[in-house]
Amino acid sequence: MNDTGDGVRPTGERAYRDGTGTFHPPQRRVEDGRRQRVGRTVEVDACVIGSGAGGAPVAKELAEGGMRVAVLEEGDWWETEQFNARPREMMPQLYRDAGQVVTLGTPPIVLPLGRAVGGTTVVNSGTCFRTPGPVLELWRREFGLEALGEAELEPYFRRVERILNVSQVPPALAGRNAEVVRRGAERLGLSGDYLYRNVRGCVGTGVCAYGCPTGAKQHVGITYLPRAWAAGAVTYASTRAERLDMAGNQVRGVIARAAGGGTLRVRCPRVILSCGTIHTPLFLRRQGIGGASGQLARNLSIHPATGVRAGFDERIDQWDGVPQSYYVDALADEGIMLEGAAGPPDYLAMSTPHTGPEHRETMLRARTLASFGVMVSDSSRGRVVRAPGRGRGGALVRYDLDDADTARFKRGIELLCDIYWAAGAREVVLPIAGLPTLHDGDSGPLRRARVRARDLTLMAFHPLGTARAGADPARAVVDPGLAVHGVRGLYVSDGSVVPSSLGVNPQITIMALATRLAFALLGAPAPAGEPAPEHMARPAIHRAHAAVGG
Amino acid sequence: MSARPSATATAGPSARVPGLGRREAAIFLSFADTVLAPRPPLPAVADTDALAAFARFLGASPGPNRIALRAGLRALDAGPRALGFRRGLCALAPERRLAYVQRLQAGPLAGPVKALVGLAAVSYYGDDRVMGLLGYDADARLARARELREREGRW
Numbered sequence A: 001m002n003d004t005g006d007g008v009r010p011t012g013e014r015a016y017r018d019g020t021g022t023f024h025p026p027q028r029r030v031e032d033g034r035r036q037r038v039g040r041t042v043e044v045d046a047c048v049i050g051s052g053a054g055g056a057p058v059a060k061e062l063a064e065g066g067m068r069v070a071v072l073e074e075g076d077w078w079e080t081e082q083f084n085a086r087p088r089e090m091m092p093q094l095y096r097d098a099g100q101v102v103t104l105g106t107p108p109i110v111l112p113l114g115r116a117v118g119g120t121t122v123v124n125s126g127t128c129f130r131t132p133g134p135v136l137e138l139w140r141r142e143f144g145l146e147a148l149g150e151a152e153l154e155p156y157f158r159r160v161e162r163i164l165n166v167s168q169v170p171p172a173l174a175g176r177n178a179e180v181v182r183r184g185a186e187r188l189g190l191s192g193d194y195l196y197r198n199v200r201g202c203v204g205t206g207v208c209a210y211g212c213p214t215g216a217k218q219h220v221g222i223t224y225l226p227r228a229w230a231a232g233a234v235t236y237a238s239t240r241a242e243r244l245d246m247a248g249n250q251v252r253g254v255i256a257r258a259a260g261g262g263t264l265r266v267r268c269p270r271v272i273l274s275c276g277t278i279h280t281p282l283f284l285r286r287q288g289i290g291g292a293s294g295q296l297a298r299n300l301s302i303h304p305a306t307g308v309r310a311g312f313d314e315r316i317d318q319w320d321g322v323p324q325s326y327y328v329d330a331l332a333d334e335g336i337m338l339e340g341a342a343g344p345p346d347y348l349a350m351s352t353p354h355t356g357p358e359h360r361e362t363m364l365r366a367r368t369l370a371s372f373g374v375m376v377s378d379s380s381r382g383r384v385v386r387a388p389g390r391g392r393g394g395a396l397v398r399y400d401l402d403d404a405d406t407a408r409f410k411r412g413i414e415l416l417c418d419i420y421w422a423a424g425a426r427e428v429v430l431p432i433a434g435l436p437t438l439h440d441g442d443s444g445p446l447r448r449a450r451v452r453a454r455d456l457t458l459m460a461f462h463p464l465g466t467a468r469a470g471a472d473p474a475r476a477v478v479d480p481g482l483a484v485h486g487v488r489g490l491y492v493s494d495g496s497v498v499p500s501s502l503g504v505n506p507q508i509t510i511m512a513l514a515t516r517l518a519f520a521l522l523g524a525p526a527p528a529g530e531p532a533p534e535h536m537a538r539p540a541i542h543r544a545h546a547a548v549g550g
Numbered sequence B: 001m002s003a004r005p006s007a008t009a010t011a012g013p014s015a016r017v018p019g020l021g022r023r024e025a026a027i028f029l030s031f032a033d034t035v036l037a038p039r040p041p042l043p044a045v046a047d048t049d050a051l052a053a054f055a056r057f058l059g060a061s062p063g064p065n066r067i068a069l070r071a072g073l074r075a076l077d078a079g080p081r082a083l084g085f086r087r088g089l090c091a092l093a094p095e096r097r098l099a100y101v102q103r104l105q106a107g108p109l110a111g112p113v114k115a116l117v118g119l120a121a122v123s124y125y126g127d128d129r130v131m132g133l134l135g136y137d138a139d140a141r142l143a144r145a146r147e148l149r150e151r152e153g154r155w
């Protein structure tokens, strides 16, 4: 495919820009749950619940390994041509609860989750990092995850990266938003680089988080699932898994409800739960499963993040180019990463902190505004509980930002201000209540301020940890092989098993763990012969952060 | 399979949109006009499809959020009287409306008001004409995307 034949996979500009070579299965095996009005039963070898970063790779690998596989997905199947480059229109349709999931606590944090065939990968920014080595080492030490070393995971990472064509954003597509930050960081001698992303023929349309209309972003709905279909798997879209069918502590199947009203019964000896970090623990709890350690639905880390805007005298047009294309890792060892966070005007308007004429004036300057994000590898921890009165799917997320993370935000925002000033910004708009817009290179008001958690405007995109993996059943929900402790035939493959915050975006970690699980279920050795990437992101992370909160 | 979002007409102050009462629609328009304060070259909120977009957001929201947002709109209108402004939001002069909203933003209701401001902002600035004025052309992007998909056999 895109292997050079000498065991090295290109990851440069040509690989990034080449839009050919899309895999199309002979048959699209997606069943529309909206049309299913009557009951039916299917029998398979494995049922995967949830089709996102954790679910789709397992489905593909198991199907190619010869198993009969059913994938249940609550969200709809979307054709690429339905993505209309209008965030306002796409958000209510591709995001769970119209993008209005918000944590309870201080401060309230918007926590967007995808809900579609392909899960959150349909709306994510496409940034790809492997799990940092020190984080894996922390997991080994704290949770007995001995077999998850860098060398052991290497073949799985390679395989995921090949299927997703992970390659580096070329400067010409990175957009002026990234260009000003790169310029500022370089002037200050800070380390950073263009990001690696799962794309094939990206042209910088700038709307990755609202469905990529060019089909360039290699979300799992158009990469892994088509390969699964080619191997016989079926995706049941718009079909929500309601409960497990158990015989004692052995899984026998899944009972699901299609959006059309019909019941789908899946008979199978193994189930892989991939509903994502927020919904997997609630699904388990409803079944009365996985709670023995007392850790189910707890230990939630989210990588809280914020956006900082800067006004320049030059045209930025932040919606032109890849929205998340560059990162600065100068403070990565302190748990702070700076990553691009750009978007079209309506996205920008939504998070503009002013009201009245000030809001208007900011928006009229939109073409000269840059936006960049500060993401924190959190030591704060939250938990998930069922939302009363919201039926089976409703979740409440409880999360308070601790003092250490609040201090990280202040430090990260200060650094970003320095970068903006060095790049020539005129003003910087802070995401901190009570602080004025900064002007003329003066970060004094920010440096002098005592920033409290409740003053910060935050979002979070990477929930992890609510069914964490670990060798000790007294401290973990799933074992190192991702089987739910004490249950036969039930596995978890999604962000919930990741036992600590990573300090980098998690999709590749989740997919590599999913691939490893599938190979283990097939009784197969790690994949051999996967080409090594020519280059891969190497963020400057030399130490990991808290495994547990506080 | 899933319905494509439909193009929607603009909404005058007394327009009806599904999922939102006439009174709530008027409050939304008045609130959006206050917090976004559009002036030429930007069109008035009522001359865009912001109201219909807001109603679609409400329609896609989970039940409790929807109820809270609608109740929030009504409370916004009733609130000024409680704070001594003597009239409801819609009947206040524009400067008084802004003063009222800013008072709410400084108090314990800052969170919900912020959410409503965000929804009003995305509803208004997502209008094609408004985005076009700021330099964003969604249709041009889609035309390029279509061409690439067809030429290269992408999804």
Ligand SMILES: Cc1cc2nc3c(=O)[nH]c(=O)nc-3n(C[C@H](O)[C@H](O)[C@H](O)COP(=O)(O)OP(=O)(O)OC[C@H]3O[C@@H](n4cnc5c(N)ncnc54)[C@H](O)[C@@H]3O)c2cc1C
Pocket: A049, A050, A051, A052, A053, A054, A055, A072, A073, A074, A075, A112, A113, A114, A115, A116, A117, A118, A119, A120, A121, A123, A124, A125, A126, A127, A128, A129, A209, A239, A240, A241, A242, A274, A275, A276, A277, A279, A283, A324, A461, A462, A463, A493, A494, A495, A496, A505, A506, A507, A508, A510
């Ligand atoms: C805006 C945004 C940008 C992001 N950008 C990046 C990025 O650039 N790089 C990166 O690494 N990560 C990014 N992420 C995070 C990344 O996408 C997620 O961490 C990842 O997709 C999580 O995988 P998952 O399998 O845990 O859950 P998901 O991918 O969310 O998949 C879970 C699926 O399960 C379905 N489901 C839930 N319950 C049921 C049920 N009962 N029955 C059937 N189906 C069910 C859901 O509808 C959903 O589709 C981003 C996230 C967001 C929101």
Ligand code: SF4
Pocket: A126, A199, A201, A202, A203, A204, A205, A206, A207, A208, A209, A211, A212, A213, A214, A215, A216, A217, A321, A322, A323
């Ligand atoms: S920048 Fe545009 S073309 Fe590239 S992945 Fe994002 S939406 Fe697709």
